[in-house]
Amino acid sequence: MDRRTVGAALALLGVAAATQARAQDETPDLIKFTIDAGLASTSGNSNITTITGGQTFSYTAGHFVLSQAFDMLFNRTEDSTTAETYKGNVRGDRTFGSAKRLSVFLDLRGSRNRFAGISRRFEQALGVAYDVVKTEKNVIAVEGAATLVQQRGTNGLDDNYPAALAGARYLHYFTPDATFTVSGEYIPNLENGDDYRLIGQAKILAPLSGTIALSFSYLIRFDNEPEPGFLKTDKFFTSGIQISL
DSSP: OOHHHHHHHHHHHHHHHHHHHHHHHSOOOEEEEEEEEEEEEEOSSOOEEEEEEEEEEEEEETTEEEEEEEEEEEEEETTEEEEEEEEEEEEEEEEESTTOOEEEEEEEEEEEEGGGTEEEEEEEEEEEEEEEEEOSSEEEEEEEEEEEEEEEETTSOEEEEEEEEEEEEEEEESSSSOEEEEEEEEEEBTTOTTOEEEEEEEEEEEESSSSEEEEEEEEEEEESSOSTTSOSEEEEEEEEEEEEO
């Protein structure tokens, strides 16, 4: 075999290897959309109505991920509203490497919980996330970010400050559709060491069919310096159905 033949063979192997690498990296775009809904109602000696709802959306194109989420809880007892919370966010991630374990992200958040004294709260976080463990059954992820917070209480007073964010999440797949997730966040005010928030959540999804699942969630929010006249801790247990489209 002469040198020209060997050279041509090596060139063909190089082209084939490069083509295969590009094919593995150029995964198809992926869109996910879910809707959560729950309702509880009593009548007679007590008239109580509780409504929970939410939705998530994510779009993945190569190394770019755009995600969005919204959650709400509304409770009415007799003729009075006794609970009302709303929160949502839009987040963009740029992953790196073939395993996509490292990413930088920008997360824009908004929330309202007037029964905790919060008329509105906006947050902008820029940070780094890393999947410490990423297997077929388990994912352990950590992230850290610098954050800006703009908050207005129901008393009309504004509180704007820089903050940090440290978070962790564990996701376990019993099956591809049956999952258990537990997550936590620590958000300290960088101008006041006594002012910090802790957020923890556990969630279970149990599929009923290919698109419908039972959803159970327990959420704890702790604010070490709440608005004047309000408690430090809020706890929410919700159950309902989730529809994946």
